[in-house]
Amino acid sequence: MDDDYILTITNALGEHRYDAVGVTVMGGPQVRSAIAASMAVRASSPRTPIIWGGYFPTLYTDAATNASYVDYAIRGTGEDTFAALLAAITGGAGAGIESIAGLSWKREGVTVHNPDRPIVDRRSAVLMPYDLLPDSKAYLVKTFLGKRTAAHQAALGCRFRCTFCGVAGMFRGVTVLPPAERLERDLTWLKESLGADSIQYFDHNFFDREEDMLPILRVMAKMQLPWWCYARADALLNMSPQSWALVRKSQLRMAYIGAESASDSLLKNIRKGTHVGQTLEVADLCRHQGVIPELSFMVAPPHDPEGETERTFEFIRQIKRVNPHSEIIIYVYTPLPPESLPLNSRARASATILRDAEGNVLQFPRSPEEWTEERWVKYSCHADAPWMTDRLRRRIRDFVTVLGCRFPTVQDVRMSSWTRSGLQALAAWRYRFRRYDSPWELDLSKTLARMADPRVTGI
Numbered sequence: 001m002d003d004d005y006i007l008t009i010t011n012a013l014g015e016h017r018y019d020a021v022g023v024t025v026m027g028g029p030q031v032r033s034a035i036a037a038s039m040a041v042r043a044s045s046p047r048t049p050i051i052w053g054g055y056f057p058t059l060y061t062d063a064a065t066n067a068s069y070v071d072y073a074i075r076g077t078g079e080d081t082f083a084a085l086l087a088a089i090t091g092g093a094g095a096g097i098e099s100i101a102g103l104s105w106k107r108e109g110v111t112v113h114n115p116d117r118p119i120v121d122r123r124s125a126v127l128m129p130y131d132l133l134p135d136s137k138a139y140l141v142k143t144f145l146g147k148r149t150a151a152h153q154a155a156l157g158c159r160f161r162c163t164f165c166g167v168a169g170m171f172r173g174v175t176v177l178p179p180a181e182r183l184e185r186d187l188t189w190l191k192e193s194l195g196a197d198s199i200q201y202f203d204h205n206f207f208d209r210e211e212d213m214l215p216i217l218r219v220m221a222k223m224q225l226p227w228w229c230y231a232r233a234d235a236l237l238n239m240s241p242q243s244w245a246l247v248r249k250s251q252l253r254m255a256y257i258g259a260e261s262a263s264d265s266l267l268k269n270i271r272k273g274t275h276v277g278q279t280l281e282v283a284d285l286c287r288h289q290g291v292i293p294e295l296s297f298m299v300a301p302p303h304d305p306e307g308e309t310e311r312t313f314e315f316i317r318q319i320k321r322v323n324p325h326s327e328i329i330i331y332v333y334t335p336l337p338p339e340s341l342p343l344n345s346r347a348r349a350s351a352t353i354l355r356d357a358e359g360n361v362l363q364f365p366r367s368p369e370e371w372t373e374e375r376w377v378k379y380s381c382h383a384d385a386p387w388m389t390d391r392l393r394r395r396i397r398d399f400v401t402v403l404g405c406r407f408p409t410v411q412d413v414r415m416s417s418w419t420r421s422g423l424q425a426l427a428a429w430r431y432r433f434r435r436y437d438s439p440w441e442l443d444l445s446k447t448l449a450r451m452a453d454p455r456v457t458g459i
């Protein structure tokens, strides 16, 4: 929204006095801008405390507090911790800081981690004052769901603890659903006051226990705003016909489902709690229910990168035969460092020693700057891993290109039907005969067609 945010920050600090500055930091490319913003604050107003919150300081707390420009790191949900910290900061020199759950801070240069804070939904009971934003309509975007798609988060967290997932580290196996009245109030405002015609749900995992979901689905069936969400295969498969009728009425267009792997042993190892057969079943179920499954996979795991990758490619072909409309997202498996995981998953993760392609033991970064090195940004974005060879990188890139051209995503609203058919025709023989290697003509066509990549952009 603001291309010149460093100038905005320095101007603001020059004009007013602030008790503290808070920065939301997510792993990946955003770390770089968080560093720049924090350094600008430190340079313009050296005594203003800087607080980092969000996925990065929650999962990589020590790396965050190792930076001189981070005074406090808030782990997990932030509402209560932030309020308590501000009270402590403004109430006198560090009063009560030791007792604030969910906070990491520095005592004479040494980081102190206070105990975790239990997860509770502390979101405001009253409607958020969206109209305080200078231009709230600017947040609506054109997507395949509609002309004015809004983003909304209904439930918080996820009751599962998959060992590769940042949500498990953040919420430690807890889900909090919104009261149906609150959801209805929020959706009504988004639809009628802001003009949204569709919704992308940012819920970490949308479908929870069926009996708890029914009131929520009834609200959505009433609102009739086409929607997209994250979901699990088992939750969708276990839903009754009554709930599916509500889902159809509510116009669910696409569900992003973590299929993760074509191997049951890997699914067990990452504590996913689903099995490969359920991925095929859910692809079939979605076809009958008129929902597009967006299935995400993690290839190249450290123990058998090439074998698992090839098995996943074959499995994806099988899915496409069951439901050709399935969208496929391919990421590289990049496990979190053991210390980022909930306590009960750490021992197993620590027992697995990760090595790079040369056999050296992998050291995770120890500062925000190190996390901005290109190889670690790619690691955070599940785009590359140190144990991969160039051959495997090429193989994955080539397969993704052939698959993406053979089945162009419906999420790319700028692509004309003519371009779509052209790409499909061009890629057909390669896909059919598994000739994925060096698809130069598809690379060129993709560039000319300026194809979008949902892995990077979201919908």
Ligand code: B12
Pocket (backbone or CB within 6 Å): 021, 022, 023, 024, 025, 026, 027, 028, 029, 030, 031, 051, 052, 053, 054, 055, 056, 059, 074, 076, 077, 078, 079, 081, 082, 153, 165, 166, 167, 202, 203, 204, 331, 380, 381, 382, 383, 455, 456, 457, 458, 459
């Ligand atoms: C929106 C979103 C995106 C958008 C970002 C848009 C943007 N311009 O910011 C897009 C689509 C671009 C995106 C991309 C990616 N994303 Co994303 N994304 C999300 C999503 C849906 C919401 C994140 C968000 O902004 N929430 C709003 C903030 C305010 O909420 P919050 O973090 O929960 O905040 C609470 C606490 O963290 C804390 N807090 C946060 N900030 C602060 C600040 C202060 C001062 C304090 C005190 C407290 C505090 O308090 C808040 C309230 O309790 C989450 C899933 C989710 N629902 O969280 C995934 C999620 C964060 N993304 C994820 C990933 C992996 C990515 C990508 C790496 C994917 C990829 N392979 O490229 C990229 C990297 C992007 C990047 N640039 O760094 C993962 C992160 C996992 C991890 N290990 O870190 C998540 C959890 C999804 C998932 N399950 O995989 N993403």
Ligand code: SF4
Pocket (backbone or CB within 6 Å): 158, 159, 160, 161, 162, 165, 166, 167, 168, 204, 205, 232, 258, 272
């Ligand atoms: S991968 Fe999905 S199901 Fe597993 S912990 Fe993360 S959000 Fe929950």
